[in-house]
Amino acid sequence: MMKRELAAKALATPGLRRLVAAAAPRTGVVLLNYHRVGDSGASRYDRGLWSATADGFDAQVAFLKANCDVIALDEVQDALGQRGRHVAITFDDGYLDNHDIAYPVLRHHGVPAAFFIATGFIDSRPLPWWDAIAMQVRETVRASLDLAPWLPDALALGDDREPSIRLVLSIYKGLDFTQVAPFRARLAAETGIEPPETVEGEWMDWNMIREMARGGMTIGGHTVNHPVLSSLPVDAQRAEIQGCAARLREELGIGMRHFAYPVGSRRAFDAATMQLLHEAGVQQAYSFYGGVAQPGSAPLDLQRVAVVEDIGTELFRAMVQLPQVFCRRDAA
Ligand SMILES: [Zn+2]
Numbered sequence: 001m002m003k004r005e006l007a008a009k010a011l012a013t014p015g016l017r018r019l020v021a022a023a024a025p026r027t028g029v030v031l032l033n034y035h036r037v038g039d040s041g042a043s044r045y046d047r048g049l050w051s052a053t054a055d056g057f058d059a060q061v062a063f064l065k066a067n068c069d070v071i072a073l074d075e076v077q078d079a080l081g082q083r084g085r086h087v088a089i090t091f092d093d094g095y096l097d098n099h100d101i102a103y104p105v106l107r108h109h110g111v112p113a114a115f116f117i118a119t120g121f122i123d124s125r126p127l128p129w130w131d132a133i134a135m136q137v138r139e140t141v142r143a144s145l146d147l148a149p150w151l152p153d154a155l156a157l158g159d160d161r162e163p164s165i166r167l168v169l170s171i172y173k174g175l176d177f178t179q180v181a182p183f184r185a186r187l188a189a190e191t192g193i194e195p196p197e198t199v200e201g202e203w204m205d206w207n208m209i210r211e212m213a214r215g216g217m218t219i220g221g222h223t224v225n226h227p228v229l230s231s232l233p234v235d236a237q238r239a240e241i242q243g244c245a246a247r248l249r250e251e252l253g254i255g256m257r258h259f260a261y262p263v264g265s266r267r268a269f270d271a272a273t274m275q276l277l278h279e280a281g282v283q284q285a286y287s288f289y290g291g292v293a294q295p296g297s298a299p300l301d302l303q304r305v306a307v308v309e310d311i312g313t314e315l316f317r318a319m320v321q322l323p324q325v326f327c328r329r330d331a332a
Pocket residue numbers: 092093222226261262263
């Protein structure tokens with residue numbers, strides 16, 4: 001990351017970047033992925049999900065509009081066959097700020113975006129595990145947490161809880177599924193905080209999503225409950241995919257042509273997942289392990305890159321202007 005940031009800084013000289021960009025043939029579509037926008041510091045939950053402040057997002061969209069072709073997902077297949085500077089904006093999960101903050105910015109600039117909805121989040125308003133864990137570690141009054149055997153030494157909690165939150169989340173993501181429930185139980189006992197089943201003010205409702213669809217935004221699927229699909233038996237995968245499609249059809253009257261894999265790493269989906277998506281009528285599906293969608297990319301594995309809050313203006317611009325260099329895929 002350091003090297004990438006330094007290189008982006010060097011490229012901040014406009015003349016140099018123009019020269020490099022002009023010399024580099026450009027195919028493919030940069031598919032940007034956001035989760036949340038707005039004021040992360042005000043959140044009780046997982047601040048790592050914020051992609052930009054409201055002003056930062058506005059500046060990014062203005063830059064994209066001035067320097068790129070911002071296209072809708074239905075235009076991606078055509079764009080893959082053309083040279084140019086094509087970019088698409090996507091949001092995952094269905095958080096409330098997508099409607100309240102991102103959508104007005106997109107409307108103001110007149111650019112399309114896509115929103116991948118985990119329909120169970122809209123229907124049931126749960127507090128997902130990442131938000132629950134962040135809240136427990138941030139708000140506990142305990143000075144340290146005993147998470148052995150998952151973490152051999154006691155986790156001392158300092159004033160700045162963010163590093164501890166990142167550490168506990170990374171442990172959780174590496175757990176075998178048999179360890180998930182015991183780990184959650186231990187975390188509740190150690191923090192003294194039992195996370196609530198449901199939460200208000202975090203998720204969009206169907207009226208908001210309908211409003212965005214009417215306003216020209218693409219609405220796609222992201223399962224019902226946001227599981228790692230490849231970890232499920234095929235029947236359960238099918239239920240997550242078809243259940244999501246059914247809710248989009250009932251609420252919005254649309255087919256599920258676009259779908260984003262929860263988590264989106266190379267191992268988060270498999271051949272069975274892709275077959276089920278095909279059967280459900282999905283035409284394009286989106287992963288999340290970095291890289292740029294290329295003419296040869298499989299339609300059900302179009303690569304996206306993350307926009308994260310601390311990305312910085314220069315690295316963001318370098319990502320969309322020189323994606324060959326700045327949108328590398330994660331290591332396998
Ligand atoms: Zn997601």
